[in-house]
Each structure stands twice: as C-alpha cells, then as structure tokens.
Amino acid sequence: DSGVTQTPKHLITATGQRVTLRCSPRSGDLSVYWYQQSLDQGLQFLIQYYNGEERAKGNILERFSAQQFPDLHSELNLSSLELGDSALYFCASSVVDRPNYGYTFGSGTRLTVV
C-alpha cells in the first residue's frame, strides 16, 4: 500500500456521461498530481494542486477539471466522455510542491467508456 488512495478502482460508463475520480494523498503530503495513462500515450501529466491551489497544468482537456479540498483530497472530473478517454488515471502525491524529491503513486482508476 503506497498510502495514496484512489477510488473507484474501476469505472465503466457511456459516452457523453460525467464521472468523478477521487484521490486521497499520503498522510502529510500537500501536493497532488493527476496523470492519464493510455496504451499509446504513456503517462501524461494532467494537473497539479498544492495545498488547495492549482499549481501546474499539463495536457488536460477543457472537458476535464479538478480540485483539491481543504482536507487535501482531490477529485478529477471528466465530462462529455468520449471513447478515447478510456485510460488509467493515476494520482500521485508529494510533500512539497515540486516533484524533484519524488512522489508516490496510487494504484489508479481504470476508466472504460463504452
């Protein structure tokens, strides 16, 4: 157990729907990072939050949004889902707002859009 908790582990939904993925960071970590992993793209950075504030954005679509709550858990909202959104979604957490002291990944949410 890495200490980073992601729920749900699996999600199957239809195109056009909206889903919310949840991440609880490791105890003491203030920063949360979201990544998308698809077969042909590898791990792609989506967005980072640090202590409730957005810190960095990567290749995140406008249909996707995220937030970090006062208790530091984070949610990634995916809307108007398309088949191509099917992927593994990982969050990672770190103590500081930069990853260059490494971070810890959760076990991911597998999203299947049908």
Add this chain to the structure above:
Amino acid sequence: GESVGLHLPTLSVQEGDNSIINCAYSNSASDYFIWYKQESGKGPQFIIDIRSNMDKRQGQRVTVLLNKTVKHLSLQIAATQPGDSAVYFCAESTNTGNQFYFGTGTSLTVIP
C-alpha cells in the same frame, strides 16, 4: 515539451542474468531522474532516483547510471528475478518544474 524515450520497448532476460534498461532524455536542464516499476494493474512504484550531480547510484540489486553528456540514463538490475517482470519507466524533472516527464516504458520479461 520534454522528450523522454526508451530505446527498447521490450526486453526478455533469463532468470539470474543482469538486465539493462536504457532511457534517453532531451532536456539538458533536467536535474532529477527516477526509475519507476509498474506491474500489471498497479500504479508506478519508485525504484531508484538520481540527481544530476551524480553519475551513479546504487540500491538493492539496482544501479542507475546517468550520462549527462549524451543525456542517457540506464537502469541495471542484478540477478533478475521473475518478480522483476514489469514495465519500467524513466522520468525526468527539473528543479523549477512541476511535473515528471515519463518515457513510454520498457516491458521486462524474466524467463524462468
């Protein structure tokens, strides 16, 4: 964005042999590198890291080598075991960056 690539997408080794997984990166400003291992259905797991002020770092059965001149990183696994079968990613970051840039991964298969 940064380009981090792996030379070989798949690697098969005999149990007990040493494995070498290579990675090239393009950002000369990158100063922190990590190797992650990802088993099927699991999240990436930290193996070993190295900063740009070093050229070699050793862990338990693993060694990372960094050649900044040619922007190349390698992971050496000694006495490879079946449990080492997984996808291995290298990732790079800079001191001012907010993310890691990951390669596409090398799938290591250990043959018993």
